[in-house]
């Protein structure tokens with residue numbers, strides 16, 4: 276007689292076979308499909324720029340756009356609120372996905388949704404560059420109707436004249452758009468003389484007495500023969516940003532020293548290499564003291580919405596002593612390197628330790644080594660290591676593991692786990708680099724639970740940093756977790772930190788002991804801790 280139990284079990288199924296609620300993933304295995312709303316959050320934080328191992332940039336953008344549109348159609352108000360929430364709290368490394376999603380909502384079929392999206396324009400598009408990005412995205416989706424023209428016009432009317440002048444000299448053009456283009460399209464009316472003068476200057480270059488002093492300072496430094504000392508004085512007295520200066524002045528030490536004092540945190544972090552090359556940042560210099568002061572000012576970092584990813588990339592670049600493109604090189608100042616490392620942890624909002632015993636498992640497989648998280652220079656595997664370090668820096672009981680190949684076997688024959696000697700005592704860029712050289716194996720997200728069970732390791736939670744493209748295991752990750760719970764009596768939890776904006780998760784949405792969070796969401800470490808503590 277046929278022994279059905281030998282051929283089919285409710286508890287142990289290879290990942291090549293489906294179990295209830297799973298769908299085929301891109302790797303030949305099966306994972307749970309995440310909801311469109313979860314996908315919206317992933318897209319807003321991770322974007323699709325740079326693509327991923329299993330999907331190119333265009334396919335990924337399309338897939339995400341379709342999911343975002345389903346959210347917008349289902350509940351426009353909720354979709355706009357989600358976009359605003361991620362954007363305003365600075366939860367994403369880049370604003371691009373939120374701006375794109377807002378443009379989709381501003382082009383929705385439902386008029387109420389379009390109105391809500393346009394009302395949110397100044398909250399999501401806070402700078403001139405954001406506004407240009409929005410114009411670029413929205414133009415291919417809808418016409419320049421009255422509602423859109425009024426919303427853009429209001430953007431130019433609501434800001435103070437000083438703030439608008441700053442936007443006008445700092446962000447003059449991006450992606451082929453200028454303020455003149457938008458003012459001509461939107462035609463905002465104004466009775467205020469200085470604002471009218473500013474509009475005239477933007478559209479026709481007319482310099483008048485009514486203009487804010489910043490515009491006159493901008494015009495003064497554009498004239499021929501201006502030297503560093505004069506430009507530095509203009510920067511100090513009027514707050515001219517670096518974008519407003521002619522390229523020829525950018526190597527002047529005096530100008531850079533003046534810029535450092537007033538630079539917004541984000542620009543400062545991105546310009547550290549250039550500022551060091553100019554001599555304005557040097558060991559024990561006043562500029563260095565200022566930079567270190569800014570980077571250790573928690574309030575200021577949080578207020579600037581500086582994403583930790585930006586700090587990690589700045590650290591990698593700055594410590595390497597050379598720019599990503601171009602010939603610029605510098606001698607890194609040790610104090611600044613250390614301050615960047617510390618600031619990375621500071622930039623994640625304060626997380627209280629849970630006291631739980633945590634297995635932090637990094638998927639360092641091949642699929643995690645290609646593509647770029649949120650269109651940055653980081654691969655999902657590097658981002659995974661950085662996220663694990665944030666939790667390790669807060670918690671007391673943790674072990675970092677990496678998904679690697681079985682010793683002596685090729686990657687498709689076996690998948691294994693290796694305890695990784697990385698932790699927050701290593702400098703972030705070095706810890707991240709340590710994951711790069713690991714031999715990788717087949718992807719099996721059930722391994723952390725099986726590893727713990729085999730060794731009698733008593734863990735309260737498994738945090739797996741992955742793209743959820745699991746396929747190589749003899750059992751599904753959720754089955755391994757349920758087996759672990761049954762055999763140890765520990766109601767262990769599983770957190771999946773998703774690092775690719777695909778539609779999969781290894782977490783079962785119907786198991787309350789499993790959570791799916793978006794990797795590199797600045798809110799993720801706190802969400803993980805709250806979930807593990809509950």
Ligand code: CA
Nearest residue numbers: 640641642718
């Ligand atoms: Ca993989």
